[in-house]
Structures are given as structure tokens and as C-alpha cells.
Amino acid sequence: MKKIFPLNKVNSLLQSGPVILVSTFYKGRNNFMPVSWHTMLDFDPPLIGVVIGSDSFTHKALLETKEAVINIPTVKIAKQSLFAGKVSGYKTDKFLKTGLTSVEASQVKAPLIDECYACIECKVHDSKMSKKYDFFVLKAVKAHCDLSVREPKTIHHVTGNIFIKAGKRISL
Numbered sequence: 001m002k003k004i005f006p007l008n009k010v011n012s013l014l015q016s017g018p019v020i021l022v023s024t025f026y027k028g029r030n031n032f033m034p035v036s037w038h039t040m041l042d043f044d045p046p047l048i049g050v051v052i053g054s055d056s057f058t059h060k061a062l063l064e065t066k067e068a069v070i071n072i073p074t075v076k077i078a079k080q081s082l083f084a085g086k087v088s089g090y091k092t093d094k095f096l097k098t099g100l101t102s103v104e105a106s107q108v109k110a111p112l113i114d115e116c117y118a119c120i121e122c123k124v125h126d127s128k129m130s131k132k133y134d135f136f137v138l139k140a141v142k143a144h145c146d147l148s149v150r151e152p153k154t155i156h157h158v159t160g161n162i163f164i165k166a167g168k169r170i171s172l
């Protein structure tokens with residue numbers, strides 16, 4: 001039997017996409033932050049909406065540089081990914097602290113994160129809703145993926161410190 005569910009926890013029912021690491025290059029520094037609030041908006045060109053809080057270094061970087069990379073981590077680097085959500089690029093060099101490897105991208109100055117199984121180079125397509133909703137629309141301009149990773153164990157945020165690790169793929 002279903003019970004009344006708190007409205008301020010509704011997000012935990014809807015979370016499903018993988019946690020992504022949005023990397024940027026701003027003020028001469030590489031940085032990244034985990035983001036679980038994102039959504040596909042279109043196929044071609046691929047448009048991806050991301051909610052990036054206005055206090056974050058990443059928000060400022062997106063507004064100023066209009067570029068980012070969406071990196072998709074797996075459970076192997078879950079600890080480093082979460083750490084990056086607890087500190088800010090304003091104060092911390094997250095690449096140095098986590099030991100993750102930045103690799104040059106080809107279409108944007110923001111770095112690829114080598115340990116992620118897929119990386120999508122993006123340009124900011126629309127930031128009109130960034131002031132009201134912290135919402136940015138990114139356009140994918142180049143994508144890289146390790147196809148040998150057959151069933152990527154991506155991590156999916158539920159709430160607090162609860163995550164779901166992606167499981168077996170099924171065809172229906």
C-alpha cells in the first residue's frame with residue numbers, strides 16, 4: 001500500500017541518469033563537479049540540460065567560458081567523484097586531490113577525465129535559464145567512449161549517500 005510521500009523527497013523517486021562529472025577550464029585551472037540533475041533534450045544535435053548551482057565554480061566557468069566536458073564515471077572512481085561534490089574548485093585543486101587525470105580535449109579547453117569511460121565535449125548552447133533555475137543547455141560537439149566497457153557500472157544518485165550501481169542490461 002502506498003503512503004503519502006514528502007514532496008521535498010520527490011527527486012529521490014525520479015533520479016535515474018548516471019552521475020556525471022562536468023569539467024571546465026577557467027581562470028587557468030581545470031576543475032570538475034559531480035552532477036546528478038541532468039536530462040537529454042534533443043538527439044541531433046545532442047542537447048543536454050544540466051542544473052549547476054549558482055554558488056559553484058562550475059556555474060561561473062560555464063557562464064564565462066561557454067564550454068565544458070560531460071565525463072561519465074563508473075563505480076571504480078565513485079569516491080573521487082563524491083569528493084569533488086564536497087569541495088569547490090574555488091578553493092581546491094580537485095585533480096591534484098583526487099589523482100584523476102586530465103587529458104586535453106579537441107573542441108573545447110575543458111579537459112577530458114581519463115578514468116571516465118565516456119566523455120562528451122560540449123559548448124554552452126543556451127544559458128537563458130541559468131539565472132532563474134541554474135539551468136544550462138549544453139550542445140555535444142564531440143564524444144569519446146571506451147566501447148570495450150560492455151556494461152558500464154555507472155553510479156546513480158538516489159539521496160544523501162545512497163546510490164544505485166547500474167546492473168545487467170536486458171533487451172525487451
Ligand SMILES: Cc1cc2nc3c(=O)[nH]c(=O)nc-3n(C[C@H](O)[C@H](O)[C@H](O)COP(=O)(O)O)c2cc1C
Pocket residue numbers: 019031032033034035036037038051052053054055056057058059081082084085086087088089090157
Ligand atoms: C552525487 C552528487 C550529485 C550532485 N549533483 C548536483 C547537481 O545536479 N547540481 C548541482 O548544482 N550540484 C550538485 N552536486 C553538488 C556539487 O557537485 C557541489 O556543489 C560541488 O562542490 C561544486 O563544485 P565547484 O564549486 O568546484 O563547481 C552534487 C554533489 C554530489 C555529491
